[in-house]
Amino acid sequence: MEQVIEVSNLYKGFNGRNVLADVSLTLSKGQTLGLVGKNGAGKSTLIKIILGFLSPTSGSVRVFGRATTTNSGLIGYLPEHASYHMVFSGKEYLTLLGKMSSVTDVHKRVSEVLDLVGMTNDANRRMSRYSKGMLQRIGLAQAILLDPSLLILDEPLTGLDPSGQKDLRDIILELQRRNKSILLCSHLLNEVERLCTQIAIIHNTAIVARGNIKELLLSNNKYIIKAVGLSGTAALELQENFCLKKLSSGDYLFEEEYNGHKETLLRTMLDAGAAINQLTPVQKSLEEYFLLATGGSQ
């Protein structure tokens, strides 16, 4: 699969202190990668390096296979802080940005993006009079103005009310349908879980977990076993020998302790005359996974 972002063995230091250490990650075309981490973990620094605003101390960062310094105009960026040129109206701001980027038929394109983010009715109001949600929409509109194939969205849903969050989430889902590659940085883990296909957890300057979000959350040794036909004695014996926990009638929770442990249990259950209807891995929530990966629960 074509790689849009390739970060390998990246180090970044400020005043002799490493802000990022040995960071490697990739984002493939059409995927959405969630970058999560505590405050000060190095997320913003990593984004700025990918955007070419900061240079790495060592390691390499390539976007679309090119050095980061040559990628202006190829990436749409929604900054974390809604800090725009507030003296303009939304429409005027986007038009000027479009003109300076040599967008063909800029007025048509501005109307399209305003429509996509649902700001057509407020487009002519001064941005200083916009609510936080409106500014986020305009921020997203400027990010997609040049129709880039890569979007970097830094905390797009933070500070929005639930309906604003839903609206913006719908826009992001629409962008995913348009096959955009998205790097989404957020503190809202449930949103990351909903929107992202990949995840990278950054903690204490390093990536501590990365991969397909579903696989990571399922990379769990716990299983729910639905079995019928076990006699009371056999069930008690299994509970004792395999640490099987009875959840309800016919439902058991099993935690695998070593390779082949699960298979031994299943064989024993079958030998005891049980009919196994289902074996389902227990999926963690992203929050649980994040806390485990970062030691946050301690």
Add this chain to the structure above:
Amino acid sequence: MKIIYLSVFTLKDYFRRTWLSAEIIMIAILILLYLDQYWLLSKSEVYPALGIFSLVLVTVNSLRMTNLETNSRIYVPLTKALSRGDYIAGKAVAVLSLDTAILTLMYVLSFLLTSVKQQFSFATGLFHLIPLLGVLLIAEGIILCCSPLVSHKLSFFWGVLILVFGSAQPWKITTYVFPPIKQLIISSYENNNLLTLSQYFLAIVYIVGFYSLALYLFGKRELDFEQK
């Protein structure tokens, strides 16, 4: 065209933020200086006044306009299809356009009010503004180079110091060391000779040198204004 649109963007933003308050104050001060028997002022008084006026104007404007985005707002234009060179050039063009317009306006006013009209025709007088445009270019290059956007907050002080020495030329030995601001102002109303041509050459060296340095430094610098 990108550069032109960025300068239009910058000028609109600057105008709506400031309503040109600093420029209006500077114009008012210059007019106040003319109040006493302005009709007697000759070219040797008007052109130095315009020269110093443009020096102060471009210093203030370069600092204010090029640093409108020494904060997180810079990330939006820079993620558009603009190189860092385009960005710096757009800012420089914005400052120069505004200051050239104001300088021309002040020339028209000076021409109408003072005795310059008895010494120069309107067109000749306008032609004699060219060295003052050189002053604008030199000062802008230096301030741009020493601005917080390109180098560091404190370096602005050094930029102003260079301009002060360039316009005062306190020691004869430094005539070819500091930027030839004083010489350019004098050459705007005096007859030019071979020495003046060498000063023009030095001015071009300064202009090219400082703009190139500004481009180089801005191209290399880490843009992390958000933390400040």
